[in-house]
Amino acid sequence: MEGRIAKNDYTLGGRHTGITLRAGETIEFGIYAMHMNADYYPNPEQFNVDRFLPENRNQLTPYAFLPFGLGPRQCIAKRFAQMLVKLTLATLVLKYRFNTCEQTDIPTKVHISSFSNAPKCINLKIQSYIENYIY
Template identity: 50%
Template sequence: MSSMDTNGEIDYEVLTKLPFLDAVIAETLRLHGPAIKIGRIAAEDYRLGGTGITLYKGQIVEIPIYAIHHSEDYYPNPEKFIPDRFLPENRHQIIPYTYLPFGSGPRNCIGMRFALMEAKLGLAHIIRRFQFTRSPQTEVPIVLLKNSGLTGVKSVVLGIETRD
């Protein structure tokens, strides 16, 4: 990886300016985000525009993150892994509040920036040292586990080779 120095270290400033790495992580979080849905409690009565729907104080509202992230209305070919949709020149096409791996607004995940930086750094070091390949035992597509509110996979079997 050319962004690393001779000791295999990567500068924070360099790490924050790797658009394709950002796009790969964003698309991975869209397809396989940590939360299936999030819930909020209405703090006051609120009328939803001209819909005729009113949310009442104390009412629980669930936001179906998985359904939004996999909707053809917001993401063409939603089941395909297309990191290009998150490149800087394409991000403007993403409709606000349709990308929610960490929630959004004032109650989004406070650890989001740290988690993203940690993922970027970990991936950069792993990609520098190893090459991953599909093996005969690799399940395609990945089989997701069904549980309460977090996503997980049944198994991930890959071939791993060290890079020279």
């Protein structure tokens, strides 16, 4: 995906930020750095989905969670992609038991790029429930 390009000079947040985008400049966000920033997400290495519960939402910083971008040019398939990921995970955990093993990297090593941050490698021990699986 191409980065966003400023059409005109534009100062972010009025004059308060001191950041002016110049016409023609390409803009990319360091999303991984933002999602792992303890100012926004205390203990960022900790897997804690409770951060996103409705009762904890007032502790979240707007625009500090951008897996699909935000605003008029955010990912058009955001809901579709989320549904797909949930269905895939649900199907997998229904059929297989996942465990870490000696080869599992803890914490996971991440390949950081401008668009997505995929794990470098995930080695897991996978056991099938298939004998007990009822369709």
